Each structure stands twice: as structure tokens, then as C-alpha cells.
Amino acid sequence: MSSFALKNGVLHVESVALSAIAERFGTPAYVYSRAALTASLREFQDVLTAHPAGQDALVCYAVKANSNLAILNLFARLGAGFDIVSGGELQRVLAAGADPKKVVFSGVGKTAAEMKLALDAGIFCFNIESIPELERLNEVAGQCGKQAPISLRVNPNVDPKTHPYISTGLKEAKFGVAYEHALDLYRRAAALPHIAVAGIDCHIGSQLLDPSPFVEALERILALIDQLADEGITLHHIDLGGGLGIKYKAEQVQPTVASYLNPLLDKLQGRGLQVVLEPGRRLVGNAGLLLTRIEFLKEGEGKNFAIIDAAMNDLMRPALYEAWHDIEPVEPRDGATRDYDVVGPVCETGDFLGQARPLCVQPGDLLAVMSAGAYGMAMASNYNTRPRAVEVMVDGDAVHVIRQRETVEQLYAGESILPQ
Ligand code: LLP
Numbered sequence: 579m580s581s582f583a584l585k586n587g588v589l590h591v592e593s594v595a596l597s598a599i600a601e602r603f604g605t606p607a608y609v610y611s612r613a614a615l616t617a618s619l620r621e622f623q624d625v626l627t628a629h630p631a632g633q634d635a636l637v638c639y640a641v642k643a644n645s646n647l648a649i650l651n652l653f654a655r656l657g658a659g660f661d662i663v664s665g666g667e668l669q670r671v672l673a674a675g676a677d678p679k680k681v682v683f684s685g686v687g688k689t690a691a692e693m694k695l696a697l698d699a700g701i702f703c704f705n706i707e708s709i710p711e712l713e714r715l716n717e718v719a720g721q722c723g724k725q726a727p728i729s730l731r732v733n734p735n736v737d738p739k740t741h742p743y744i745s746t747g748l749k750e751a752k753f754g755v756a757y758e759h760a761l762d763l764y765r766r767a768a769a770l771p772h773i774a775v776a777g778i779d780c781h782i783g784s785q786l787l788d789p790s791p792f793v794e795a796l797e798r799i800l801a802l803i804d805q806l807a808d809e810g811i812t813l814h815h816i817d818l819g820g821g822l823g824i825k826y827k828a829e830q831v832q833p834t835v836a837s838y839l840n841p842l843l844d845k846l847q848g849r850g851l852q853v854v855l856e857p858g859r860r861l862v863g864n865a866g867l868l869l870t871r872i873e874f875l876k877e878g879e880g881k882n883f884a885i886i887d888a889a890m891n892d893l894m895r896p897a898l899y900e901a902w903h904d905i906e907p908v909e910p911r912d913g914a915t916r917d918y919d920v921v922g923p924v925c926e927t928g929d930f931l932g933q934a935r936p937l938c939v940q941p942g943d944l945l946a947v948m949s950a951g952a953y954g955m956a957m958a959s960n961y962n963t964r965p966r967a968v969e970v971m972v973d974g975d976a977v978h979v980i981r982q983r984e985t986v987e988q989l990y991a992g993e994s995i996l997p998q
Contacts, residue, residue: 581611589908593975596908603968605871606888608955612973614865621835631843640820640858641667643952648980650674661856665692693718705731705779719772729777732760734795738783781819789838817854824863826949859952866951872943882918889922890929891961897928905932908944924962
């Protein structure tokens, strides 16, 4: 049963009508379902525990997809680890009750201060993306009197066939170390006094709906692992990154976690490697929506606009990637539809959440922008001095505020005017 469904003509999240949420907390609002979040993590855990190669696997939720403390805390309670990309994300996961031994640290530009923070916390692994980064970590670990566990993020040069802004595994990407140089880099890493070679890592891109590039990438990584073993460099874990896609359109079919993971686990069986995963979007994307109200309808010669109270600052994905999100009326009306561009009040032509959407709506109606749980609030900004939306989590018939709506005063609290 979906956690998002029409009941008595009103779109509900679990047992709560979205109209009631709008009434109580205002709009725009991000609304998440605890049951949907739990189910998406459980889908990974169930597939892993059912496979011999997945027994000791670690699911490290990619915090960047949605870093709200309540979501992090929920996943921590369910046993997840975390994939972080900054010192800020580390502080967040620790504040949310994460076990630092289940944290991997990704990203191309870690500062010395961030490295020290992570070493002090005792994280599971640093995913290293360049020689200078490796050398910096060796130095910082030396100063702290520690050995830093590392994986090299290897770029398998596989085309994930997704949007160019979110494909990362091609050799021209800024991410990872080139496949051809990986062996040499491992040799260098193994010789550094404050580095402990622990694993290997790859992440080829995001929103992949065809699992075959993952298999291709794994085959290339396994060949490298064999070469490393020949040189006496043995690895403890393999981190396959994130990237599994979700359906953004009702008619799309999304691959199951089993159809993505089982072919990978089959290839890993008997190798004695702990599997680490970094899913982001798949765990949260379809567990949240953006609730908004129509302010005005502007019906023109060539185009009709539904002007809503959410905007590109709340959900950047359509403006940034021409991404599609289904837009559903919360209380659907009977009647003829017209095509509307669903736009916000921000002064940019790119400020749309959907274009040419057939809708039968009136001013004041509520709309739900679906599949907005991932890279929605996490990428929101205060452009046009717009306070960011309230975030609420539905749990059965209860609604919890998990982040208050910002106030305008908070937005300029850190600013000051010149003395004269
Ligand atoms: N691991 C690494 C190293 C990553 O760079 C990413 C995402 C993930 C894991 C999680 O990937 P996921 O499972 O969520 O696909 N803002 C874009 C997506 C950017 C993804 C960046 N890296 C969007 O809204 O589509």
C-alpha cells in the first residue's frame, strides 16, 4: 500500500489529509512519510540479508539527499550507516545519533579540518579521490597519531546513461581516480605510514533506471581487486556507491532493489568482501512531497500559468536539470483540464516546477509536487529572501514538525550594516 493515496477525494499521507496539514502548518511544506522511509530502507536490508554475500553489508545513506535530523535519526535507529561529504554532514549525523563506525566520508575536496574531525570521531572509511588528498590525509592522521582507513574511489569509465550533471563515472568527470592509475595509487597508499588501505569505492552516477551499468562497473572493479591481490594488497570492503533511480512519473517502472543488487551480490559471492552501499535518492525520494497552494491563475493567449507559493528556491530540480515531478491536486475536481505552467513567484523564467500540466484547478487549491523527498529541501535556498519551507513527518495519524518554517529575521540575523 502506498503511503500517498487519495481517500474520500483528498490526497493523504498515511492517515493524514494534506488539506489538514496545510491548514495547520501552512504552505509551502515538505511532507514525509515515516512508513515510506522505513519501507525503502527495509527493501535494501531484506535483499542484503537474504543473500550470502550481503550478510555483513553496510547501507550508508547518502546524507546529501536529505539531511533532516529526524530522517537521519530514523535511519540510524533502523541500523543504517551514513555517507557524508562534509564536516557539517558529519556533525549532523553525530547529532542524530549515528554510529561513527558506520560512516564513510566521500567528496573531492576534504579540508584538513574536516579530516581531523572525522579521524577524531573514528569513522569507518575515507573515500579518497586524488593523490594530494591521500597525502593530506596521511599528514593529518600523522599529526593526530592515527592511521586513517581509506578506499580509493576508482572511476570505472562506465556510462550510466543519466543526466550529464549527475553522471560521475566517466573518465572526464572530476570524481575519482582514473582506472589506469588506480593500481599505482594503491601501491603509494600502502606505503604511507598513517594510511590503512581498507577498501575500494566507486559511484558512477545518480538516477539510474537501468541496473546494467552497475554490473559493468563492478566487473571492472573486480578485475582491479584481483590485480591488487597479486601484489599482496588485500581489501576488506567494496563500496558500490549509490545511484539507483526512482520513478518520477506515475507511468514509469522503477527497478526493484533486488533486480539491482542480486546480480552484484552474485558476482561478489565467495570473495570475502564486506559490501558497502551509499543510496540517497532511493531511500527518501518517493517518501516525501512538496505541498503548495495556488495563489493565482493567469490565463493568457499562448500559455496559462498556475502561480503557486512554492518556487525554484524550494525545489531546484526542475530549473537545474529540467527534472520532472508529478504535480497532483490535493482535492481533484471534476471538469475539463487546461494546460498550465506551474510557476513560483521568483523573478526568473526558469522558476517553474512543471510545464504544460493538464490541471482542473481554482485559485486557493492545494497541489502536491510528488517525489520531492530527495534533493528537495537539501538543495533549497533563500533566493528572493524566501524563508525555507516547514518540514513535517507523518507517522500514522500523527504529524511531527521536523523543521520549523524559517522566519525572515533568521535570514538576516548574521548580517550587519556598516558603522557609518
Ligand atoms: N555517493 C556519492 C559519492 C555521490 O556523489 C552520490 C550522489 C550518492 C552516493 C548518492 O546518489 P543517489 O543514490 O542519491 O543517486 N542533485 C541531483 C543528484 C546529485 C547526486 C550527487 N551524488 C538531483 O537532484 O538529481
